[in-house]
Amino acid sequence: MKDCKTKDVIWKLETNVDDCSGELLGYVMELLLDAGAKDAFYMPIYMKKNRPAYLLTVLCAEQDRKEMERILFRETTTIGIRRTQMERTILPRQIRTFASSLGEAVVKVCCFEGETWVYPEYESVRKLAKEHNLPLKEVQKLVVREAEESLNREEINV
Amino acid sequence: MKDCKTKDVIWKLETNVDDCSGELLGYVMELLLDAGAKDAFYMPIYMKKNRPAYLLTVLCAEQDRKEMERILFRETTTIGIRRTQMERTILPRQIRTFASSLGEAVVKVCCFEGETWVYPEYESVRKLAKEHNLPLKEVQKLVVREAEESLNREEINV
Amino acid sequence: MKDCKTKDVIWKLETNVDDCSGELLGYVMELLLDAGAKDAFYMPIYMKKNRPAYLLTVLCAEQDRKEMERILFRETTTIGIRRTQMERTILPRQIRTFASSLGEAVVKVCCFEGETWVYPEYESVRKLAKEHNLPLKEVQKLVVREAEESLNREEINV
Amino acid sequence: MKDCKTKDVIWKLETNVDDCSGELLGYVMELLLDAGAKDAFYMPIYMKKNRPAYLLTVLCAEQDRKEMERILFRETTTIGIRRTQMERTILPRQIRTFASSLGEAVVKVCCFEGETWVYPEYESVRKLAKEHNLPLKEVQKLVVREAEESLNREEINV
Amino acid sequence: MKDCKTKDVIWKLETNVDDCSGELLGYVMELLLDAGAKDAFYMPIYMKKNRPAYLLTVLCAEQDRKEMERILFRETTTIGIRRTQMERTILPRQIRTFASSLGEAVVKVCCFEGETWVYPEYESVRKLAKEHNLPLKEVQKLVVREAEESLNREEINV
Amino acid sequence: MKDCKTKDVIWKLETNVDDCSGELLGYVMELLLDAGAKDAFYMPIYMKKNRPAYLLTVLCAEQDRKEMERILFRETTTIGIRRTQMERTILPRQIRTFASSLGEAVVKVCCFEGETWVYPEYESVRKLAKEHNLPLKEVQKLVVREAEESLNREEINV
Numbered sequence: 001m002k003d004c005k006t007k008d009v010i011w012k013l014e015t016n017v018d019d020c021s022g023e024l025l026g027y028v029m030e031l032l033l034d035a036g037a038k039d040a041f042y043m044p045i046y047m048k049k050n051r052p053a054y055l056l057t058v059l060c061a062e063q064d065r066k067e068m069e070r071i072l073f074r075e076t077t078t079i080g081i082r083r084t085q086m087e088r089t090i091l092p093r094q095i096r097t098f099a100s101s102l103g104e105a106v107v108k109v110c111c112f113e114g115e116t117w118v119y120p121e122y123e124s125v126r127k128l129a130k131e132h133n134l135p136l137k138e139v140q141k142l143v144v145r146e147a148e149e150s151l152n153r154e155e156i157n158v
Numbered sequence: 159m160k161d162c163k164t165k166d167v168i169w170k171l172e173t174n175v176d177d178c179s180g181e182l183l184g185y186v187m188e189l190l191l192d193a194g195a196k197d198a199f200y201m202p203i204y205m206k207k208n209r210p211a212y213l214l215t216v217l218c219a220e221q222d223r224k225e226m227e228r229i230l231f232r233e234t235t236t237i238g239i240r241r242t243q244m245e246r247t248i249l250p251r252q253i254r255t256f257a258s259s260l261g262e263a264v265v266k267v268c269c270f271e272g273e274t275w276v277y278p279e280y281e282s283v284r285k286l287a288k289e290h291n292l293p294l295k296e297v298q299k300l301v302v303r304e305a306e307e308s309l310n311r312e313e314i315n316v
Numbered sequence: 317m318k319d320c321k322t323k324d325v326i327w328k329l330e331t332n333v334d335d336c337s338g339e340l341l342g343y344v345m346e347l348l349l350d351a352g353a354k355d356a357f358y359m360p361i362y363m364k365k366n367r368p369a370y371l372l373t374v375l376c377a378e379q380d381r382k383e384m385e386r387i388l389f390r391e392t393t394t395i396g397i398r399r400t401q402m403e404r405t406i407l408p409r410q411i412r413t414f415a416s417s418l419g420e421a422v423v424k425v426c427c428f429e430g431e432t433w434v435y436p437e438y439e440s441v442r443k444l445a446k447e448h449n450l451p452l453k454e455v456q457k458l459v460v461r462e463a464e465e466s467l468n469r470e471e472i473n474v
Numbered sequence: 475m476k477d478c479k480t481k482d483v484i485w486k487l488e489t490n491v492d493d494c495s496g497e498l499l500g501y502v503m504e505l506l507l508d509a510g511a512k513d514a515f516y517m518p519i520y521m522k523k524n525r526p527a528y529l530l531t532v533l534c535a536e537q538d539r540k541e542m543e544r545i546l547f548r549e550t551t552t553i554g555i556r557r558t559q560m561e562r563t564i565l566p567r568q569i570r571t572f573a574s575s576l577g578e579a580v581v582k583v584c585c586f587e588g589e590t591w592v593y594p595e596y597e598s599v600r601k602l603a604k605e606h607n608l609p610l611k612e613v614q615k616l617v618v619r620e621a622e623e624s625l626n627r628e629e630i631n632v
Numbered sequence: 633m634k635d636c637k638t639k640d641v642i643w644k645l646e647t648n649v650d651d652c653s654g655e656l657l658g659y660v661m662e663l664l665l666d667a668g669a670k671d672a673f674y675m676p677i678y679m680k681k682n683r684p685a686y687l688l689t690v691l692c693a694e695q696d697r698k699e700m701e702r703i704l705f706r707e708t709t710t711i712g713i714r715r716t717q718m719e720r721t722i723l724p725r726q727i728r729t730f731a732s733s734l735g736e737a738v739v740k741v742c743c744f745e746g747e748t749w750v751y752p753e754y755e756s757v758r759k760l761a762k763e764h765n766l767p768l769k770e771v772q773k774l775v776v777r778e779a780e781e782s783l784n785r786e787e788i789n790v
Numbered sequence: 791m792k793d794c795k796t797k798d799v800i801w802k803l804e805t806n807v808d809d810c811s812g813e814l815l816g817y818v819m820e821l822l823l824d825a826g827a828k829d830a831f832y833m834p835i836y837m838k839k840n841r842p843a844y845l846l847t848v849l850c851a852e853q854d855r856k857e858m859e860r861i862l863f864r865e866t867t868t869i870g871i872r873r874t875q876m877e878r879t880i881l882p883r884q885i886r887t888f889a890s891s892l893g894e895a896v897v898k899v900c901c902f903e904g905e906t907w908v909y910p911e912y913e914s915v916r917k918l919a920k921e922h923n924l925p926l927k928e929v930q931k932l933v934v935r936e937a938e939e940s941l942n943r944e945e946i947n948v
Binding site: 493496497527 | 650651659661674683
């Protein structure tokens, strides 16, 4: 893995929601992610007539935009969806599985300017924390430590 | 009403506000909407020097942009306003008035992919709720129900 | 007006709302304030199942608590309302009307530790700003300035 | 079911978190709810040194308080947990299963001041929406409508 | 200073952060501003898996974009940064130092549509408030008042 | 250090602020902390008349309550401060300085149920990160790792 960055273009879709419940919005987030959204999230906003509301944002690829809009029009009460295109700088990442002292663990390895960083994969450390009845934060620390040692020892060219 | 979507382009104006009071910002929202903003809203943001602040956003048509900026420069303490253009996908809506069992009611009728949805107009159901001393949520439900029955019965081509 | 503080006791009612729309909550705030709430406000909260939600808070006197709960149970979908009693320290305030150069203006005068502060009443300065087509922030400043001069000149014992 | 309210007492635990990630906090919410918390939620707060942070709140019964504190001390980096006791007014609710036109559905039935309200159970309508490929909001509406008709028809004394 | 506005173009960088602590984010804001960001701020967002998270935004000039991205990749755990270009309308401002009755004070003077506004510079009024043991809000008011009188008296063409 | 928890009682002061700027509130937080507040923080709230506002919270000891109220009345525009007393469960912590490979470092050591956790002190790791031009997150990790090894090696009875 060279020390590199790549670039892509994504759509950012936005819509203000003041006439749906939070319960419904939690469901919609799940549908958007299942349908291929790169990300979907909510921000609290203050709207007219004293309305506490949310700004729903979806990040997606060009080929998924129509499907995302379809989900929003079908599932929420929105009647208008705004969009802009955004460039993105991305660090390449390598997903690596290794044998930690707690069992098989998955980490994400990134390089940037000659440095290598190891980030633990959530579902993997969550599983180990449950199995061993350990705090998640301790498992994250242990997995990163052992993954770093493993990378150094093997003089891996990531 | 065909099952269609239309597209337009709007401006999104943004400014960070950390030296106005919320009282003033409530007033400014009112001015912006009265002057033709399609929408105006606030988001809580965290700024430097421990400042709780707001991001003020205005959505408006090209012909209204100058007036929106004028209001912001005159009424708030901002000295810089950012902007981007956004495309929008919009569901056409038909505003329809009908005789509900509680009195005249207004609903918004939208079509999308062959389905027809009825959304109650806020000011209309608010008025009925006050007149009949009923919970707004019950009036919304009743108005939508009766509007849907009315649409079905009359086999309306919306 | 002596340099004093007084103390009272109020109820703080709270309920988490994840199955009402913001539109409905804007209406409920209005009902609560009309029914005598000392204050009513919303906070954005993050609930289970990815639900963006709100914590609704009402501050009220003992004699109004039952009515506030009645409004919440009738108008929202809540089925549980929490409450605690809070003590309060309050600065006495005097509402004073005086002739500003823009017309009659209303200010709130407070004393604390020998200092006197003048705060403009929102509805009063809002009216003057609209009448004279001036920025609200300039009217607030002018009204406070003239009220302070008036207090000094008359050597008023507030 | 009489038109009644009941009262209980719960603990409200609070802690400010500025040195945990959101990823960890999402996990902790799950642990707290699995361990019997009546509710657990986050609020965005502004802390010293420009820190965006969260106030974590747990609502729980007296017998569960120790376990909640144990989870917080073990899983987060907090070293202090505040608490107050709160009274609660609760509407009794009856969980009822009935045969809707889409299949078996579960609703919550509440009474207050002689009125009866029907609220759809999330997991139940979610399942029907997935099975029938219908918008959740339409399924919620249909289930409430049919449950209300069923309650009226049978002249049920809930 | 003519009554004018100018226009420029800036980059808006964005990244969602759910695996950093608020403590770290407070530090990163400081680094970004020290490195020349025009502004850097956080918004609370709701992400998948019940994660309370933040949207980090940086506003910067074209020539600083690479350095801002470098800071974000090095210091946070982000592996992707989105960006859009935004136009900006800016009011020219003149920084003016004058002798207030409390000591030397700095204000920002802006013109717009023939009106001149004076805004107090934070660090300057903060210093005076500390030196004289006065409330900051009173010092702000006094400094603006005296700066306005000074501008009028001298018939300054700002 | 025994595996223990202690208990104390603190005051929680609250006030809603809709007529101060964020700039002023950032200053007030600093004053409160300098005057001995255990913590001071803001929450975004939605108030009447479309006002984005803040709930200011101060946590303090009984002997500091009067001074906190004095700061709030003098520096903000509030005219009422609510308060409740809260119990607290606290983990004892030991501040320990040790020689890390990057230089002297300070950590907080806590015990709970037989486990020992090490948390890095922010100002200490911040200083090392600046001196060595390293990412703060890497310094935090290194300092914790070396502190844990040091604790284990010396078989310290913390």
